[in-house]
Amino acid sequence: MGNISTKPRLLLFQPPIYDFALFDLFLKPYGLLRLGRWFEESGYEVFFVNGLDYNDKETNSLLGKPRRYSNGTGKFPRMRIPLPHGVDSERSFGRYGVLADILKRKVKDANPDIIFVTSGMTYWYKGVVEAVGICKELFPEIPVLTGGIYANLMPDHCKVSTGADYVVTGNAEESIKTVFKAHSLPVPTGEIPKGPLMLEEVWKDAGVLRLNEGCPFHCDYCASDLLCKKFIKGNAEIAFEALLEMHGRFGTSNFAFYDDALLVNSEQSIKPFLELIIQKDLQLKFYLPNAVHLQFLDKDTAFLMKRAGFQEIRLGYESSSRDFHTDYDDKFEEDDLFRVVETLESAGFSKNKITAYVLGGLPSQQWKDVEGSIKTAASTGIRVSLAEYSPVPRTPLWGKSMELCSFPLDKEPLFHNNSFFPMKWDCYTLENMKYLKSLVQKLNMDPGS
Ligand code: SF4
Structure with a gap:
């Protein structure tokens, strides 16, 4: 027994x-x-x-x-x-x-x-x-x-x-x-560790890493700063140890970054982290389920990412409209996308492994603006992904979303689901959204057209 x-x-x-x-x-x-x-x-x-x-x-x-x-x-x-x-x-x-x-x-x-x-x-x-x-x-x-x-x-x-x-x-x-x-249960001591519980069934196929916590930006449509009150700089050695632990125990070779702002503070976090990966030569593959900031993607980072084994790059482009960025997120430099695509290509990333996210369906956004952003992003020859807005409680855009939405967003969270497009209105209908999705599909099949 x-x-x-x-x-x-x-x-x-x-x-x-x-x-x-x-x-x-x-x-x-x-x-x-x-x-x-x-x-x-x-x-x-x-x-x-x-x-x-x-x-x-x-x-x-x-x-x-x-x-x-x-x-x-x-x-x-x-x-x-x-x-x-x-x-x-x-x-x-x-x-x-x-x-x-x-x-x-x-x-x-x-x-x-x-x-x-x-x-x-x-x-x-x-x-x-x-x-x-x-x-x-x-x-x-x-x-x-x-x-x-x-x-x-x-x-x-x-x-x-x-x-x-x-x-x-x-x-x-x-x-x-x-x-x-x-409840008279033993009280956990110390701080919540950086690494997760080691479970083979969760981590064998793909591991998750996080260098930086939170994001120093405050985009009106995003809840990052509500979920993590302040941006905490990452530590390359700690993240590297977490990676080695999963790789050593379960043979994990795919790793996804959960960072909201992976490239921020890059000299102290992502760059030394990638150098450690390259030195160790473990033949790993890295993925970016979250987009990275265009303005922080410099030449050194792009080359290090390629050498370390990044399989794809997702870019937070959101819109080609200066007004959009002035109104909502303040993270736009006119030529960033073109510069970054060139940099990534010179580092060895093929254009079909680079994706720009374009944000569509914000309260009172017009579909024509989104069409323009999709076409501008696609003109660089990379892939485009239409990120459909979903209203997020307590974000700066929540109030406007509630005001303009025909569904009771505050009562029923099912209505936050972007799959049925809660923010549709006269200048951005469900039909417009369908057209934009098919446009994205067409442009991705025939890049640069
Ligand atoms: S959208 Fe991106 S850049 Fe903006 S606050 Fe959220 S995580 Fe940060």
Whole structure:
């Protein structure tokens, strides 16, 4: 008979996701697993239930094995479900992830003393409701805490809709310690570690790294500064150690950066980090699910990124209009895009591995302006991606979004979902959005046309 552990048992729960479409572009519960490591180092036995496990055999045998790619991205198991009440769309709606009965069994087996449920986009909250519901049904007396993006942006909604006992916002360390004390559980010590809990099933296909925390910019459409109050400069050696740990333990060779501002403070963070990678010659591949700032992409950085193994570059272009940048984000220099494309090409990146994000669907934005931005970006011969705006609570554009939107954004987060374009209006209709998407597709197939 094995040893029966006397350690307190703590469950981390990544909920399933409800949405129209979902692609796994390095979607990992990084923050939740950093907490997990903190708890493990503080003497807890930590269990992880991954509602988005794309390798769950039972789910895949019933729903079909989702298509996955060698770089660690791909699809999740999907079950078609009816559209939520009040949501009108020609697209089908789905629940992504491990089937509910299987999740229930896993939560039951963990038999926890305390539970953490994380959250992502506000319009994914139904998955959080489901996850907390499972926990409360099985363990009504056990404290359930929710945290993450939705919990931080809409704490009151989160508390009411999920029925969680606590919603962790702001300084997670302090709030968590207070809750543990109140429940006579051992209080975690020290700071939340930089690296996450080491779990092979999460990190083998693709690892996640973060050098800098937060972003020094304050774009009106973005919640970065709400989720991370101040920009914290990264440390190249610490990030390198986190990478070596995953690579050494699980053979991980794909790594995605979660930074909002990867190239800021580059002399102290990304450049020394890339030099360490190049020296070690580990033959790794790096990806950028988030765009990088154009103005910080200089020649040295581009060459180092190429030599270190960056597979693609995504650029935060947003718009070719000076007025747009004056109004919303102040991060535009007229010739930045052209200069950067030239620099990246000279470093060895082919143009089909460079993508510029153009932002469309902001409150009162006109589709013609977005068309102009798409065409300008595409004229450089690189790929374009149309990032569709979704209203984010508490951002500077939230008030205007609520005022101009025909849906009750403050009452129902499902309406924040850009998939059905909540900010449509006379000068930017759903038809206009469809046209812009097809324009992007056409230009990407025939770059530079
Ligand atoms: S959009 Fe990008 S640059 Fe602007 S605040 Fe967000 S992360 Fe920073």
